[in-house]
Amino acid sequence: MTSFERLNAYARQKLGQLEATGQRRSLVETAREAGGRAARSGQGVISFCDNDYLSLSHDARVIQAAAEAARLYGAGSGGSRLITGNHPLNAALESRLARLKGTEGALVFGSGFLANLGTIPALVGKGDTIVMDELAHACMHGGAKLSGAELRLFRHNDVADAARQIEGAPGQVLALTETVFSMDGDVAPIAELGALAEATGAWLMTDDAHGLGTVKTDNPAQVQMGTLSKAVGGYGGYVCGPAALIDLLTNRARTFVYTTGLPPAVLAAAVAALDVMEAEPWRGAKASRHAALFCELAGLPAPSSVIVPIILGPEAEALRVSAALLERGYLVTAIRPPTVPAGTARLRVTFAAGHEEADVRAFAGALTDIREKACAVTS
Ligand SMILES: Cc1ncc(COP(=O)(O)O)c(C=O)c1O
Known part of the structure; x- marks a missing residue:
């Protein structure tokens, strides 16, 4: 068998397994x-x-903003923001997001998935602990795994179990949860998790992918991640938080540093969509x-x-x-x-x-x- 044939046989066997369990x-x-x-x-x-x-x-104002930005600035961004230059629409979007979330700063990523994948390992590593809701999204799991920190899952929305997991945890603890859970639609006990983080010296990071624009929460998390691909109607991810955190992520989040910036049309669409979201x-x-x-x-x-x-x-x-x-x-x-x-x-x-x-x-x-x-x- 050639390598090509062996790869094909492997793929077919894996697909067969998925088919058999109704998961293809x-x-x-x-x-x-x-x-x-x-x-x-x-x-x-x-x-x-x-x-x-x-x-x-499909909002006409959002489409118009995207079309205009593409016409003025081109279809792509040309490279990573640290190398090619930071298009002013990035700053416009980031200050818009920071204002919306009431934080000192914000950093836009290529997607929500990339935001989680890059931010978590920039904050904790080997010798530290991640305490995460068991139903947190695949990209939080991915970020946790990449970080090398010890991963402790707590029972879904169970603050007492989160406290048990934090007890005696080595190193810096990063607590992770979604605000509104993507597959169940229920809301996390953010205020209680915020108080727990404060009492134990942990940092709290939330994923607001499904909350922004639909469920209002007073969010005490130090690290507030979200996406522009859901209620904002476009594409991209973000992290909001204190200015020093944003500066640190700009330097250390590998999914920010080593990837291409979003196209101007995508940035302009997000700014316009956030305006509509707030006005309507x-x-x-x-x-x-x-x-x-x-x-x-x-x-x-x-x-x-x-x-x-x-x-x-x-x-x-x-x-x-x-x-x-x-x-x-x-x-x-x-x-x-x-x-x-x-x-x-x-x-x-x-x-x-x-x-x-x-x-x-x-x-x-x-x-x-x-x-x-x-x-x-x-x-
Ligand atoms: C909770 C949650 N976080 C992050 C993401 C990833 O966001 P994006 O689609 O912008 O990559 C998703 C998308 O499905 C999600 O549901």
Whole structure:
């Protein structure tokens, strides 16, 4: 066998394993449109699974800002910000973010994933300890692993368990959590974790990827990470915090230093989107109302955010309900392990300002119908 054949055989064997456990994924051509709509392999659908919570990705003002910046400054940034030069739109976006979060400074990264991957190892290393919520996002796990610090997981949202993990932990402790959990939509006890950090000398770092623009929290964390790819409707990540921290990350976060700056159009879109977000708080409120209405109609507990998990258990069941919804024109992709813990495959339903109340009502009706029909067949 040649090396080429051995690689192919390896890939096919791994894919076969994923297929057997219902975990194989594939890309489906989908062109997103305004109002939560999309064309999926040519079929018109309403998406209830994207993270564009304020529907800013299709806002005319945001698109105009991006187009204008591309026209004026070109399509790409040309290199890393420390080498090629720091386009003024970076500073404009960073001061905008710092103002929004009430911090001394902010640093923009290529993505939220890169922000976590670079920031965590810049703060702690071998001999230190990371105490992290067990459901924290894959990129926090990635950053923790890269850092070389000892990793201690605490039970989801359990502050007492976090305190137990901090007790006797070697070196500097960095506590990590999401503010709003991406797959469950629940909110972390940030104030309590902040008090715990203060009492124990730990630093608290939060990932606000799914909170910004939709769930308001007074955040005591010293390190506040987030993304521009969800409610902001564009792309990129950021860390907000004290000026010295920002300076340190500019020097030490490898995913900042050794990578290309964001294109000017992406930066300009984010600045414009943050302006709209602040000027139009109705957007977040509308998405939240949709989530509450949906839960009421579907007989689910009131939501804490615009993310509503419907946990179905086996992968096959999540795939079946997702496919049945798609047949009726609703896009809600099944979320399966390893993205979520084994046995908790689910529909992760999300709501956006661009949805209308009639969309939400019709979607809730379709979902109830599909699930009732399945119960009738199995009983
Ligand atoms: C909690 C959380 N953090 C970070 C990220 C990564 O952000 P980005 O998509 O900007 O890389 C995501 C994206 O899915 C996320 O859900």
